Amino acid sequence: MTYAAARPLIFQTVAKAIAPRKPMRVSEWAEAKRILSTKGSQNAAKWRNDTNPLQVEIMDCFSARSPVRDVVARLPIQFGKSEIETNILGYTMCENPMPIIVALPAEVSMNKWIDQKLNPLIDETPAVQAVMTSMASREASNRRTFKDFQGGQLYVEHAGNPVRLKSTSAGMVLADEFSSFASLLKSGDDPAEMLDGRTSAFPSKYKRLKVGTPEIAGRCRISELYDKSDQRRYYVPCPDCGHEQPLEWSGLQWTPDGLHAWYVCRECGVVIEEHQKTAMIARGRWVAENPGARSRGYHANALYYPIGLGPRWVELVAMWRDAQGDPAKLKTFINDRLAEPWEDPAMRAVKFNIIADRAEPLPLKPVPNWVLAVTAGIDTQDNRLPVQIVGWGRGMTCWPIDYVELPGDPNEDEVWTALTALLNAPIERADGAVLRVDAALQDMLGHRTEAVKAYVRQKRVRRLVAGFGATANNAPSLGKAKLHDINYRGMVDKRGVHAYPVGTVAIKHHLFAMLSTDADKLAEERKVRFSDELSRDYFGGLVSETYDPRKNRFEKIRGTPRNEPLDTWVYAYAAALHPELRLHRWTRANWDMREAQVLATIQQAAANDDSRETRAPAAPALARPMDSRGTRQRRRGGWKD
Known part of the structure; x- marks a missing residue:
């Protein structure tokens, strides 16, 4: 071959050698180089994208030339979420190296991921082996949770060790089972903000993936992020x-x-x-149902399982x-x-806006004529006393009469004086009858326990008792009282304060069940009735928790107002079960007797008004004689003249 004939071939070869490499996409790299291991999948074979086409676009968001930065994937179990992460990890180590963090919920799940995903990726994928700086197991640079590779490092962390997470910077963050990660993070940090902060040193090339299955509605972090994304779902043709x-x-x-x-x-x-x-x-194909959002979101369900793989x-x-x-x-x-995300069916009808819409155009006071008894619940905070006064009618129909927060440190006297005045004040009904608080229960746990005990001992309010949330989730609404005072000898003081365990889970179930069944009833038929003078924060706080059946307890919903309206309602209901009151056991005869007593206050008030109008001015009292010692002298039949 002459030089003239060979010259084009030479130039083509040189041009190909010096041309910048065109990076592969993640799905292309996986199909070309990823080897599946029997440790993490059914068969040891090469990766095939057509096995589950839904995974392809999610993976390709993490290709070097993809402009996508944030991805959230809300997927069912057994859908290959870990395989997506593993392919992204292998591709990044080989084609687009940078520091990488893989974050998992707990140490157990971290070790399982290392054994089932990371180690097989390194051991059985030659492309990944080729970029590892050392394969020796005892090399200091390659520990179990840290791997050094050409152009980057891999850090494997878990939620139980936030200190190490905060001290690490990375260009890529892969967060597995993100909702569980958030619930297990005990440092008080926002999990999304904390993980996103790890990539701040790579503003032009960072990539972040948060993947997992959802949990409780209102507390599910993966669903919260998905709702803010472009919300892609996989559309298939009929x-x-x-x-x-x-x-x-x-x-x-x-x-x-x-x-x-x-x-x-x-x-x-x-x-x-x-x-x-x-x-x-x-x-x-994936279709965005909220186009224009800054992050990508992917959601699929179990109906998409490939046949034979689910x-x-x-x-x-x-x-x-x-x-x-x-x-x-x-x-x-x-x-x-x-x-x-899972939502208790009973909770769907108790969202704060739905409850607020049921409020009746009636004032808080004077209270409706059907209210026959009154109780109060008091929460104890370091700088205030939230108080709710609740009226009760036949069948334990309730009317929240008032919700106030008395400012002041419970270690000081002023707030207790205000509480006494509030709870001892007469409550007028629409017909002029007068009611008074029949019983009250105050939370004694927290930083002001001794102050609550001291106030309860003073008996300045009728049937005021101390209470605390029962440890057992299946505890009765109001348990048996226990003495909580210890004398200087370490023995129980028989003159101490009796504190009642309150079954908060049982009472909240009762409240939410009533609110749920009230949804389709007329106002006069509802078990819980509200005035439209109550604030939106009150309604939001009343339904600020949701039930988690896995833990058998209620937990706060993210983004809702403070839950003191709910806590104080619980305590007010527990006060209605006071051993000397027991409103929940009242028969028709008991309610009739109470109604007669209440109506008698109207007659008594009218009689007092009439007597004041017709009574003649009283004659001045005669001074009683004093004896030599300065005391009044008495004799049989009257004072001595």
Whole structure:
């Protein structure tokens, strides 16, 4: 070959050698170089993108040339979330090296991820082995939770060690099971802000992924981030009419025996069998339902499981049918299979705006004529005393009469003087009858326990008792009182304060059940009735918690007002169960007797007014004689003249 003929080939070879390398996409790298291990998957083989097409776009967001910076993926279990993270990790180590943090919820899950995902990636993928600076297990530069590779480092951390997380900078953060990570983080930091802060040193190239299954509605961090994202769902075409639509649980139908399940197109109504799902998914695409958001969000459910890599539709139907009537099982199915936040059905009708809309156009005071008894609940804070006064009628129908926060340190006398005046003040009904607080219960836990005990001992308020939240979640609404005072010998003081354990979980269940059933009732039929003079913060605080069946307790909903209105209502209800009152056990005769007593106050007030108008001026009293010692002299039959 002559030089003239060879020259183009030489130039092409040199140009190819000196041309900048075009980085691969993550999905391309995975299909070309990723080797699956039997430790983390069913078969040891090369990675194939067509096995689960929904994973491709999520992975490609982390390619070197992708402009995407933040991604949140809300996916069901057994959907390959860890495989997505592993492919992104391997690609970044080989094609776009930078410091990387992988954050997991706990030390146990961290060790499991290292054994099942990280170590097999390094051991069985030659491309990753080639970039490791040392493969010796005893090298100081390659510990179990730290790996050094060409151009970067890998840090594996967990929520139980926030100090190490705060001291690490990285260009990429992969947070696995983010909602669980947030709930296990005990440092008080916001988990999203803390993880995002790790990438501040890489403003032009950082990438962050938060992935996981959701948890409780209102407290689920992965759902909170998804709601702020562009909310992408995977649309598939109907095999009959071609209409694109996401697969939703409401579109799945089954026979009465649950032995056959099929999907129904929402456009043409045609029956879609599960064997058609593979072709539909292959032709599907991610569609943003909130376009324009700064972050990417991906959501899919168990209906998208590739055949052979997850439960079939009929198996999902069996799980759903088995979960009915069991809140814990239902929560697990909705979280793990539908990848949606779980919300107690009873709580759906007790959102603060719905409760506020039920308020009646009546003043707080004078109270309605059906109110026959009054109790109060007092919370104790370091700088104030939140107080709620609640009126009760027949059948334990309640009317929140007032909610106030008395400012002042409970270690000082002023706030207790204000509390005494508030609880001893007469409460007027619309018909002129006068009510008084029948019983009150005050929280004694916290930093002001001794101040509460001292006030209760003084007995300045009728039937005022100290209380505290019971430890057992299945405790009765009001337990047996216990002495809580110890004398200088370390023995129980019999003249001490009796404190009552309050079953807060039971009372909150009772309140939310009433609020839920009230949704479809007329105002006069409701069990909990409100005045429209109550503030929105009161309504928000009253329903500021939600029930977690996994822990069997109520927990605060993020972003809601303070929960003192709920706590004080709980204490006011517990006060209604006072051993000397027991409103919940009152029969019709008891309510009739109380109503007669209340109406008698009207007659007494009228009689007092009449007597004041007709009474003649009283004659001045005669001075009684004094004896030689300066005391009044008495004799049988009267004073001595």
